[in-house]
Amino acid sequence: MKTLIIILMSSILVNNYTLSKFLGICPFLGVSKKTDQATGMGIAVTAVMVVATAVTWPIQTYVLDTLGIGFLQTIVFILVIATLVQFVEIVLKKYIPTLHKSLGVYLPLITTNCAVLGVTINNISDGYNFIESIFSALGCGLGFLLAMVLFAGVRSVLEGNNKIPKRLQGLPITLIAASIVSLSFMGFGGIIENLFG
Amino acid sequence: MTAIIFAAILAIVLGLICAIVLVLADKFMKVPVDERFPKIRECLPGANCGACGYTGCDGYAQALIDNPDLKTNLCVPGGDGTAKAIADVLGKEAEDVIEMVAVVKCDGNCSAVKQRFEYKGVKTCEAANMFYGGAGTCSFGCIGLGDCARACPQDAICVENGVAYVNSELCIGCGICAKACPHHIIELMPDVNRTLVLCSSHDKGAVVRKFCTNGCIACGKCTKTCPNGAITLVNNLATIDYEKCTNCGACRDACPVHCIVEKDISGIHRIAK
Numbered sequence: 001m002k003t004l005i006i007i008l009m010s011s012i013l014v015n016n017y018t019l020s021k022f023l024g025i026c027p028f029l030g031v032s033k034k035t036d037q038a039t040g041m042g043i044a045v046t047a048v049m050v051v052a053t054a055v056t057w058p059i060q061t062y063v064l065d066t067l068g069i070g071f072l073q074t075i076v077f078i079l080v081i082a083t084l085v086q087f088v089e090i091v092l093k094k095y096i097p098t099l100h101k102s103l104g105v106y107l108p109l110i111t112t113n114c115a116v117l118g119v120t121i122n123n124i125s126d127g128y129n130f131i132e133s134i135f136s137a138l139g140c141g142l143g144f145l146l147a148m149v150l151f152a153g154v155r156s157v158l159e160g161n162n163k164i165p166k167r168l169q170g171l172p173i174t175l176i177a178a179s180i181v182s183l184s185f186m187g188f189g190g191i192i193e194n195l196f197g
Numbered sequence: 198m199t200a201i202i203f204a205a206i207l208a209i210v211l212g213l214i215c216a217i218v219l220v221l222a223d224k225f226m227k228v229p230v231d232e233r234f235p236k237i238r239e240c241l242p243g244a245n246c247g248a249c250g251y252t253g254c255d256g257y258a259q260a261l262i263d264n265p266d267l268k269t270n271l272c273v274p275g276g277d278g279t280a281k282a283i284a285d286v287l288g289k290e291a292e293d294v295i296e297m298v299a300v301v302k303c304d305g306n307c308s309a310v311k312q313r314f315e316y317k318g319v320k321t322c323e324a325a326n327m328f329y330g331g332a333g334t335c336s337f338g339c340i341g342l343g344d345c346a347r348a349c350p351q352d353a354i355c356v357e358n359g360v361a362y363v364n365s366e367l368c369i370g371c372g373i374c375a376k377a378c379p380h381h382i383i384e385l386m387p388d389v390n391r392t393l394v395l396c397s398s399h400d401k402g403a404v405v406r407k408f409c410t411n412g413c414i415a416c417g418k419c420t421k422t423c424p425n426g427a428i429t430l431v432n433n434l435a436t437i438d439y440e441k442c443t444n445c446g447a448c449r450d451a452c453p454v455h456c457i458v459e460k461d462i463s464g465i466h467r468i469a470k
Contacts, residue, residue, distance in 0.1 A: 069204045076211055083215035087222050094226035 002196060004135045007128070010192045011139030017115045018147040019182035024115030028148060029174060031106065033159065038152035039145070041106045046141025048088065048110050049119050052081050053137035056120040057130055077120050085111045115144060151181055231262050233286055240282040241272055244350075246371045248273040248297075261287065270294040273370040296388040297370030299354075299363045301345070303382050304395040304411040304456060305338035307359040311408065321347075326379035334408040337380060337398040345374035345383060365460070391444040392437060396456045399432040413456045419448035 017023045024045070031041045056077050064070050089107045092100040110116060119140045123133040154177050158164070164173050237258040245253035249271035251260050261267050261283065270280040270292045277294050284291035316332035318324055322344035325331045331340040341359035346352075353367035354374060363374070365388060375383040382397040394413060398405050402414035415433040420426075427441035428448055435448075435457065448457045 063207070067203050067207065069200055069207065072204050072207060075208065079208075079211055079215055083219060086219055090219075090222045090226050093228050097228075 004132065006192055006196050007132055007135050008139040008142075009195075011136050012143040012146060013185070013188040014192055015140075016143040016147055016185050016188075017118060017140050018144055019185040021118065022182075023118040024113050024144060027106075027109055027113060028144075028151065029171075029178065031109070032148055032152045032155055035149060035152040035156065038148040041109070042141070042145030042148040044106045045110055045113060045115065045144050046138065048081075048085055048107075048113075049116050049137040049141040049144075050134060051088065052077075052084055052116050052120050053123055053133050055084060056080055057123060057133045060124050073121060073124070074117070077117055081116055081120070082111050115140070147181070147185075151178065154181060233262055234258055236286045237261055237283055240275070240279055240286065242275050242279065244274055244371075246274060246373075248371055268292060273297050297372075297385045298365045298368040298388045299345075299370065299372065299374050299383050299385055300393055300460070301339060301354075301361045301363055301383050302393070302395055302397045303337075303339040303360055304458075305333060305335055305360060305409045306357075306411070307341075309409050309411040310335055310338060310359070322377075322379050331380075335398055335400070335405070335412065337382065337400070338396075338409065338412075339382060340380065344377045344379065348373050348377035386439070390437075390439050390442070391460050392442055392446070392449065392457060393460050394435050394437060394457050396434065399434055401433055405433075411454060411456055414454055416453060418451045418453065419457060422447045422451040 011017075015021065018025065018028045027041055027045070032038045059076060059080065060070075060073065064072060064076065085107055089100070092107075119137050123136050126136070128136055155174065158173055158177060168176070238254060241254040241258060243254050245255075247253065249257045251257040257271065261269065265287075269283040269287065269289060270277075271294075272279045272283075273294060273296060275294070276296065277291075280294050281291040310333045312332050313329070313334050314332055316325055316328065318328055320342050322331070322340040322342045325340050325342055330336045333340065339360045341356055341361065343354075343356040343361065345361050346354040346356055350371065350373065351367045351369055353364045353369075354361050355364070356362075361383075363383075370385055370388075372385050375381070375385060380397070396405075396411070396413035398409070398412045400408070400412075402416060405412040405414050413433075413435050415430050415435065417430055417435075419428045419435050420430060424445060424447060425441045425443055427438045427443075428435055429438070430436070435452075437448075444459075446459065449455075449459055
């Protein structure tokens with residue numbers, strides 16, 4: 001139980017995928033203009049990460065490792081994740097149209113989100129078992145959500161602020177802000193070991 | 198060697214499984230899209246101007262499918278052709294579009310309105326309006342720095358002698374200028390309305406007279422002259438009820454300051470004074 005909490009907390013705060021490992025930067029910069037959009041994207045990514053891990057972990061353990069062809073990991077995972085996202089979109093469209101309407105525009109973006117691939121591959125390379133992998137994926141998704149919402153808040157202050165020099169307006173100041181936000185997450189380094197260690 | 202064969206077989210099998218899953222999912226869980234939607238969407242101009250009252254052309258197309266009683270003539274930029282094309286798709290009777298045109302309700306040109314000070318700031322109405330409501334003495338009238346002309350997608354507005362004029366032939370009735378005007382003196386009205394009150398001032402008559410020689414002084418002569426009782430004074434301003442107006446022209450002749458005028462096809466016709 002303690003291990004699971006440590007995995008969850010460390011993947012949310014310390015090893016935040018967006019701010020510490022710099023995965024999933026595209027939606028982080030692209031969909032973080034408004035807080036509600038950032039929340040929608042974050043929730044969708046969390047759901048996809050958990051489901052993708054639940055599917056890819058058994059494939060790696062029972063198929064790839066048994067056959068001794070672990071080098072196919074990346075290709076197989078990409079294939080599975082892309083199929084999964086499309087499948088989830090079809091299911092949502094049919095059975096939960098309201099959820100599809102709010103998440104629908106983000107789902108195709110997740111298909112090629114490297115954070116999802118990163119989570120599934122890292123779960124294998126970290127040697128987690130199935131339950132630990134699920135918790136790790138959940139934590140990474142929540143960490144992504146946290147980073148998105150935080151950064152959307154920062155950006156809402158930056159947008160339309162005419163005190164920013166003209167050369168820095170738009171993307172440059174966004175990148176600078178992103179680096180400062182990610183720097184602030186460095187402060188969480190070591191917190192887990194001291195809390196639970 | 199076996200590893201390569203295993204890998205190839207696995208990749209093919211996995212790819213096949215994924216493909217079959219998606220094909221089956223598409224087959225059993227497909228949500229039918231109304232086939233009329235793309236057809237209607239094709240009829241609409243795609244400017245997403247929102248003049249129909251819906252969120253863009255997609256919104257109007259969806260609303261047309263959802264609500265069979267909805268009129269097909271709400272797209273103002275598309276005009277009669279679009280209304281007819283949509284009606285054909287939906288199998289309904291086409292109705293003519295009531296074309297709207299923008300009208301600048303002010304005639305306070307440079308010779309009519311006195312200036313309180315010389316404005317040397319940024320040359321936009323919005324900026325001038327922030328500075329004591331513009332340089333003109335009348336705080337209701339046209340500032341004349343052309344925010345509407347810049348906003349107009351059709352270049353239908355020009356500023357002449359300190360007042361903006363809309364060319365009705367070029368105007369598509371999108372209403373962007375009405376939103377751009379900081380004094381809110383641009384109004385969209387049906388093109389069939391030929392009699393216009395070219396003043397927006399709600400000041401009392403004596404005050405208007407002091408500020409502008411062309412403004413409505415709320416004398417009430419037009420209200421008495423109108424054979425149909427279409428004109429009333431609202432907040433010191435003559436206001437025409439276009440439901441009753443027959444474009445007879447009696448008010449135009451009666452108005453002592455000539456602020457009620459007849460609109461020409463190609464814009465507002467100015468009466469020689």
